[in-house]
Amino acid sequence: MQSHGFLRTKEIASIVLIFVAIKFADSTPTLLSQKAQNGFWIIPAISFIVIFPSFLVMLYLLKKYEDKHVVQLCEAITGKWLGKLIGLVFFLFAFSSMVFDARNYIEQVKMLYFPESPTDYIFFIFIIVAFFGAKRGFEVIGYTSRIALPVIKFSALLVILLIWEEVVTERVFPVFGSGLSIIATEGIIKASIFAELFFVLIAYKATKETKMFRKGAIIASIIALAELLLFYFIYITVFDYNSIEKIAFPFHDIIQRIEFGEFFTNIETIFMVFWLFAAYLKFIYFLYFSAWFFGAVFNIDNFEPLLLPLAFLVILIGLLPYNSAQTQLVYHEQLYTLMSPFFIFLPFLLWFVAWLKGDLRT
């Protein structure tokens, strides 16, 4: 590992913020609105309430067992083999999230901006760039995120400002969409839209002091939630419930609608550049964290050479599904359903075991 502990609160916060908040600009809103209709914009809030305590418990445990990242923590609490098994599950979740998301993102780029290019080529270029980014090591990733964050968020802000005149707030009503019970269950089932928070925990030791990591992660996750809520609110008030269900890429649909006065029409490509920037960062994180989990499970201290084979694996598996709608609406949804209980209950189980063992007393 090439971390010398130079990262601080700001870098970690940037990573978490970009990693989680980019969910407003892919197909997640469409996925959520399938069942919840116009109540879907509250789902992130419910998910957050459900999953955030688990995240805090995880941070608390990491604090108690000093100098360990999440896989080492599991090993320390549950014993070597069970801990490694949990680590493996982490790896599989991170990796499969990456594969499904990658296909989805590639499909967006292809469909909207490069209709003639073959998917394979775009996939290849996309993942190779992410690989080169990841290869630079975690500190460079952290610095890049910090530098990129203001630019990316500024463009998101600009989108909000320019689209604001099309927002009709009455469209959020009826408030509970397809029904309160449906929204609540969806919120719990899809709690893993915040799964990225747990993937970041592998980098627990990367900061100068672990306190900085905790502070950065907590602050950033709250900001990310606010951002998701705001964008989902805009989607529902611009599109209305019958339309949002059908739109595969709401972010791109919304930037197509933006006009900057009479003269500057059709300006979506400007926003697409920043979106692409954020998307690259997202896959850099995914790739790096997957390799890190893999390395941690199989005791490979120098895990960076793993990035290349993993990147190729992403391309190969990502190209397997028939089309992106299927990947997103069927496979990815199943993955979410699988991940949610794991991330909700695991931290409490670990805490319980640690408490039984008496490790928490000190």
Added chain:
Amino acid sequence: MRYPILFVVLSFLFLLVGCYDRIELEKQSYVVVIGVDKTDERGVYEFTYKISNPEVGSASVPNTPDEPAAEIVTVQGSDILSATYTANSIVSKRITLDQTKVIVTSEELARSEDFMRVIQSTSRSPQIRGDIQLVVTKEKAVDFLNNNEPLVETRPHKYYQFMLTRAIETGIIPKATLHRFFQITEGDADLFLGIYATTEMDNNEQHNEGIEDKYIAGEIPQQGGSPTQFMGSAVFKEGQMIDTIDGEETRLVHMLDKTLRMEEYIATIPDPILPEFFVSYDYSQKKEPVINIDYYPNKPTEINVHVKFQAEIIAVPSLIPYTQNLEYRKKLEEEIVKRLEDKTEAFIKKTQTEYKSDPFYWSLYIRKHFKDIKEYEKADWHKNIYPNAKINVTYELDTLEFGKMIDDSDLNEVRD
């Protein structure tokens, strides 16, 4: 020594992949308007593409060739995109729909059940943007496009952009984007208004009562200029055209719907004191209308609408001193408000009994009375709530200005 070579090869891989989607501007034909017509066969439509000629009117070409500003091609096909490939047997370059501004459809097609089918295919393609305006023409779309020859603004994209923007600003036609069409049609609660236009003069219907907006396209007596008239709207219910309304009614819709924007317009009313003359005033509305809906499941819903507006008197041909005389001014104010209220009431009655739905997008305001969508859809705004509702629209004249002249010249003194 091998690494530099590898690097060069790899960088080619990266740089050249972008060339897949490379296409020269010169090799594309930009369609500005698409016309859609019915044919005798079901499922087959006639598509007309108006392709702009970029060489005309551009400053970068010093000697503008003597070519027309646009080319019009008509082919048959099953949907908008696939017909472009058929059209390519006539047009020399690749047909691109990225810059399309308007879809024109004939009234015949708009009134048929299949209209939804042909227009639905537009939302799937990323080339066709949601902010394309929907225009319904009295004649066939192909005739409309062929007859429409603007005299001054010959570049078609600018013509449509300016023509529609200005007409929407004055409220005589609605803003009718595809996005709005799908939103309202899929929402299944309100009426969508499309732009109504024609190049065919209807000499029987032409009338002139001195009122500037009581027309539907084709009825405006005109001399000179381009033969195209944009006026009034086509009313769509559940994705199918059911009627047309005139410019005046379209303006009423603009006043009562907060999602449609209108800058201001000039209206004329008969002079309350000397009814053979007219008084013109400039109507502007700074604030959105206040709409209150009291929903009762078992008895008629009450809808109260309050509109605040400003007026500025432009012309008083009767030369009655409205500025000075308080009593006269009161009468004028009352007349303006009363006329608006009468017109609105008559129009609402028509929508309730004839259309059985509203063009004002008022279903937005009833939504908050329901907990979830199931309840809302069961209550059925379209069929149940709106046609039976008690609707009360009141207007309030906020300020009445008299322009820069305090008083008109006194006819008696002039003729002295």
